[in-house]
Amino acid sequence: MPHLKVENLRVGYLPGIDILQGMSLEAKPGKITGIIGPNGAGKSTLLKAAFGFLKAHEGSILFNGNPIQDESPAAIKKRGISYIPQGANNFPQLPVKENLLLGCWIFRKDKERIERVLEETYEMFSVLKKKHGQRAGLLSGGEAKMLSIAKELVTSPSLALVDEPSAGLSPKITDYVYEFLAKKRDEGLTILIVDQNIQKAVEYSEYLYMFEMGTVKMEGEQKVFAGSIREIIRDSLVGAGDE
Amino acid sequence: MDLTSFTQYVLSGLVIGVIYALMAVSITFVHGMMKIVNWSMGEFYMIGCFVQYLLVTRFVGPDLWVLGIPVAFCLVFLFGMGIQRYLLRPMFMGEAERLDEYATIITITLMVLFRNLAIIIGGPYQYSVPDYFPPTDLGPLPISGNRFMALVGTVLILGVFYFVMKKTWAGRALQGMSQNRIGIQTAGINVRRLDEIAFGIGVGLAAAAGALLAPVFLVWAESGSVPTMKGFEIIVIGGLGSIPGSIIAALLLGLIESLGSVYISSVYRDLFGFVFLILILVFRPNGLFGERERLA
Numbered sequence: 001m002p003h004l005k006v007e008n009l010r011v012g013y014l015p016g017i018d019i020l021q022g023m024s025l026e027a028k029p030g031k032i033t034g035i036i037g038p039n040g041a042g043k044s045t046l047l048k049a050a051f052g053f054l055k056a057h058e059g060s061i062l063f064n065g066n067p068i069q070d071e072s073p074a075a076i077k078k079r080g081i082s083y084i085p086q087g088a089n090n091f092p093q094l095p096v097k098e099n100l101l102l103g104c105w106i107f108r109k110d111k112e113r114i115e116r117v118l119e120e121t122y123e124m125f126s127v128l129k130k131k132h133g134q135r136a137g138l139l140s141g142g143e144a145k146m147l148s149i150a151k152e153l154v155t156s157p158s159l160a161l162v163d164e165p166s167a168g169l170s171p172k173i174t175d176y177v178y179e180f181l182a183k184k185r186d187e188g189l190t191i192l193i194v195d196q197n198i199q200k201a202v203e204y205s206e207y208l209y210m211f212e213m214g215t216v217k218m219e220g221e222q223k224v225f226a227g228s229i230r231e232i233i234r235d236s237l238v239g240a241g242d243e
Numbered sequence: 244m245d246l247t248s249f250t251q252y253v254l255s256g257l258v259i260g261v262i263y264a265l266m267a268v269s270i271t272f273v274h275g276m277m278k279i280v281n282w283s284m285g286e287f288y289m290i291g292c293f294v295q296y297l298l299v300t301r302f303v304g305p306d307l308w309v310l311g312i313p314v315a316f317c318l319v320f321l322f323g324m325g326i327q328r329y330l331l332r333p334m335f336m337g338e339a340e341r342l343d344e345y346a347t348i349i350t351i352t353l354m355v356l357f358r359n360l361a362i363i364i365g366g367p368y369q370y371s372v373p374d375y376f377p378p379t380d381l382g383p384l385p386i387s388g389n390r391f392m393a394l395v396g397t398v399l400i401l402g403v404f405y406f407v408m409k410k411t412w413a414g415r416a417l418q419g420m421s422q423n424r425i426g427i428q429t430a431g432i433n434v435r436r437l438d439e440i441a442f443g444i445g446v447g448l449a450a451a452a453g454a455l456l457a458p459v460f461l462v463w464a465e466s467g468s469v470p471t472m473k474g475f476e477i478i479v480i481g482g483l484g485s486i487p488g489s490i491i492a493a494l495l496l497g498l499i500e501s502l503g504s505v506y507i508s509s510v511y512r513d514l515f516g517f518v519f520l521i522l523i524l525v526f527r528p529n530g531l532f533g534e535r536e537r538l539a
Contacts, residue, residue, distance in 0.1 A: 077431030
């Protein structure tokens with residue numbers, strides 16, 4: 001059974017204007033599924049819809065077989081889905097540790113579990129341990145991104161929706177972030193990832209979708225995309241609608 | 244000038260400052276949480292005044308005056324949650340085009356509505372709450388009992404507020420919401436509920452201030468206008484969104500008013516604060532402790 005299944009989804013920011021125009025796709029369990037495509041193709045919109053930030057005008061989003069398209073972000077989070085938005089999604093005036101604690105909100109009554117996940121997080125990201133008392137707004141770009149990721153993964157989700165994990169980061173930190181996500185995948189996390197960095201997305205994804213103008217233009221195994229990566233990058237740079 | 248009277252002026256300024264602080268904190272709290280200016284804040288204060296007046300004169304009597312504060316807070320907290328839910332929430336649902344304008348229209352409408360309702364119900368009269376505490380001394384300063392209790396009450400309420408914000412999960416979530424609304428939702432927090440709670444706490448604090456100050460000032464339909472004016476003055480001086488800033492600015496304003504009235508002229512009492520406000524706007528436009536706006 002696929003973890004996340006999107007069927008014929010129509011979603012937009014304004015009534016009557018659909019950004020996604022009948023989108024269908026799947027994120028397979030324990031795999032990284034990548035979404036690439038030009039600006040405005042609807043990649044981030046899909047993730048926002050899957051996390052309940054946008055309401056579907058039509059179609060369905062199934063998570064483990066349950067329809068979630070009408071649920072709130074809070075309810076979706078409790079189902080085991082985490083959303084990692086683009087850029088730093090921290091609370092800049094709060095210390096690093098408080099940021100992580102807020103990430104633990106859905107199990108805030110379970111003190112033992114909080115202790116445990118904080119320890120695990122500090123083990124994975126020693127820099128967060130070192131700076132646990134510092135305001136998140138004072139972290140470097142890479143550290144802030146790690147905090148943003150760690151904060152969403154403390155709940156041990158089964159699916160992570162990751163939007164543009166490489167945006168604004170140096171190549172070295174981008175590599176680190178992708179290696180980290182791959183490690184999480186190996187531990188069983190299902191990942192649906194959107195990235196402008198097509199090279200990275202193709203390198204790490206087992207299955208890919210290419211969006212254009214709110215529909216799936218092409219989909220397939222990694223090797224299908226890896227063979228024609230130059231053409232894909234060229235097409236996506238030129239953008240949609242020039243054919 | 245002798246030292247004793249100077250100390251008295253300073254103390255009486257600080258007492259006024261502490262009394263102003265609660266109203267200022269409530270305004271800046273709502274602004275920080277929801278990024279709106281609540282123009283009807285003074286009317287929630289006024290409701291608090293009337294609750295206290297009615298309790299003391301009609302229901303429980305002056306001995307149980309302390310009851311008025313939690314009662315006013317709780318009633319207005321629930322009322323504020325309802326207002327947030329049914330009148331203000333649409334602006335967070337993508338149905339309003341200009342959020343600040345929407346909030347301005349709604350809250351000014353509420354201000355006019357509540358004032359006129361108060362006139363209809365209470366008439367155009369000014370009521371005074373009877374003294375319930377004997378005059379006392381604060382160091383060298385003789386002080387009316389009610390004003391003294393307002394001082395103590397404000398300090399206690401601000402203490403509880405500080406504790407809730409810093410030490411509880413709800414406070415942590417509220418702080419987070421003021422800094423990053425998206426981040427609160429990705430953490431799985433029901434942001435709509437939190438909006439209701441935030442607005443409820445904000446207007447509840449104003450009502451608690453009203454209940455505490457009902458016997459210090461007069462109770463009538465426009466009770467709220469002076470505290471609102473002072474409140475806005477204070478939060479601009481202190482820096483929008485900064486709670487410590489508004490407390491310090493409130494103390495400063497109280498001091499300036501008190502010393503200005505004594506050493507310059509008490510006729511211009513309200514003017515001193517505004518001159519100070521203009522100086523702050525010229526030299527520190529973000530206020531004394533202005534914080535950066537949230538990311539999202």
